[in-house]
Amino acid sequence: MKKTCSETTLTNNSAQAHTDKTESTTSSDSSETGNNNRAYQVLDEFLKEEEITLYNLPKYYDIAFSRDVSGEIKFYTNCFRKYCSFDVKTILEPACGSGIFLINFPKYGYHITGYDISPKMVEYAIENIEKAGCSDKAKVLLGDMVTMKFNPKFDAAIIPLSSLGYLQSDKEILSHLRAMSESLRKGGIYIVEIACACDDINNEKTPDETWFAERDGTKIEARWRPYHYDKENRIRHVDFRMKGQDNGRVFEFHEEHKLRLWFYEDFKKLTREAGFRIETIYNQEFQLVPKDSRITGETGALYYVLVNE
Numbered sequence: 001m002k003k004t005c006s007e008t009t010l011t012n013n014s015a016q017a018h019t020d021k022t023e024s025t026t027s028s029d030s031s032e033t034g035n036n037n038r039a040y041q042v043l044d045e046f047l048k049e050e051e052i053t054l055y056n057l058p059k060y061y062d063i064a065f066s067r068d069v070s071g072e073i074k075f076y077t078n079c080f081r082k083y084c085s086f087d088v089k090t091i092l093e094p095a096c097g098s099g100i101f102l103i104n105f106p107k108y109g110y111h112i113t114g115y116d117i118s119p120k121m122v123e124y125a126i127e128n129i130e131k132a133g134c135s136d137k138a139k140v141l142l143g144d145m146v147t148m149k150f151n152p153k154f155d156a157a158i159i160p161l162s163s164l165g166y167l168q169s170d171k172e173i174l175s176h177l178r179a180m181s182e183s184l185r186k187g188g189i190y191i192v193e194i195a196c197a198c199d200d201i202n203n204e205k206t207p208d209e210t211w212f213a214e215r216d217g218t219k220i221e222a223r224w225r226p227y228h229y230d231k232e233n234r235i236r237h238v239d240f241r242m243k244g245q246d247n248g249r250v251f252e253f254h255e256e257h258k259l260r261l262w263f264y265e266d267f268k269k270l271t272r273e274a275g276f277r278i279e280t281i282y283n284q285e286f287q288l289v290p291k292d293s294r295i296t297g298e299t300g301a302l303y304y305v306l307v308n309e
């Protein structure tokens with residue numbers, strides 16, 4: 001994820017500071033940061049510009065990406081029943097973010113473990129789990145998808161919201177898929193939600209180009225805009241912007257996310273090499289998509305049900 005720092009502003013209730021951050025009332029100088037890097041007050045701490053990223057601000061991520069996941073959970077549990085030869089009791093969620101699935105799967109009796117590469121997300125997810133009172137069934141760890149492996153093995157795994165895209169190279173993806181194959185029981189399933197490249201990038205379906213969210217006095221406007229496909233290097237470039245108000249404090253930043261640009265043929269090859277079989281594919285309405293149909297991003301993000309062979 002790359003930030004365009006020169007355009008990042010994070011301000012404290014100062015409209016003027018949006019256009020001239022040298023006037024920002026939250027910025028601190030070398031005396032507070034220990035060097036010449038300007039720091040901005042975010043929530044209760046001072047962060048340097050390069051630290052102001054979506055995944056370093058889990059409170060704002062959690063508000064912006066909050067959603068009713070009961071439909072998704074129903075879909076996942078139906079898949080567990082249909083495609084696993086045993087009763088699924090334990091679930092693994094790589095790149096679990098602030099933990100929306102960690103606090104919701106336990107309501108249906110499942111044990112779930114998540115992990116994430118962002119220490120702040122992990123900290124926030126721990127608080128979320130404690131607040132939800134499900135520490136007996138949910139836990140979260142710090143870890144990198146490229147290398148993280150588990151023993152004892154899990155019955156099933158999920159990776160929603162195209163998070164697998166944060167691994168860009170075939171090498172990293174293969175390493176992750178092999179680690180997942182080793183961390184799942186034979187016959188266990190891994191449900192991966194990703195969107196393939198569209199024939200035309202203008203057809204990209206985003207969460208909503210711009211959307212608004214609000215919780216406990218914090219108002220957020222977010223925009224997720226894929227703007228370039230680098231087909232040769234298989235990279236999707238996305239411009240992400242967030243601005244809002246947190247109990248009077250105004251903030252705004254933007255950054256570039258680089259994600260894997262998926263083509264179905266690549267996904268088939270890598271999953272097969274790692275020891276998975278694509279059992280079936282579902283669309284966002286949880287309807288079956290024929291595996292031999294032409295799959296491009298025009299179909300929207302799809303759920304691939306992988307069986308660990």
Ligand SMILES: C[S@@+](CC[C@H](N)C(=O)[O-])C[C@H]1O[C@@H](n2cnc3c(N)ncnc32)[C@H](O)[C@@H]1O
Pocket residue numbers: 055065094095096097098099100101115116117118121143144145146159160161163166167
């Ligand atoms: C879209 S968010 C999380 C989505 C979460 N599953 C949800 O449904 O809200 C993507 C997450 O991937 C994490 N991430 C990115 N690269 C990672 C890696 N190599 N290993 C583990 N987590 C990673 C980020 O820190 C971020 O929390």
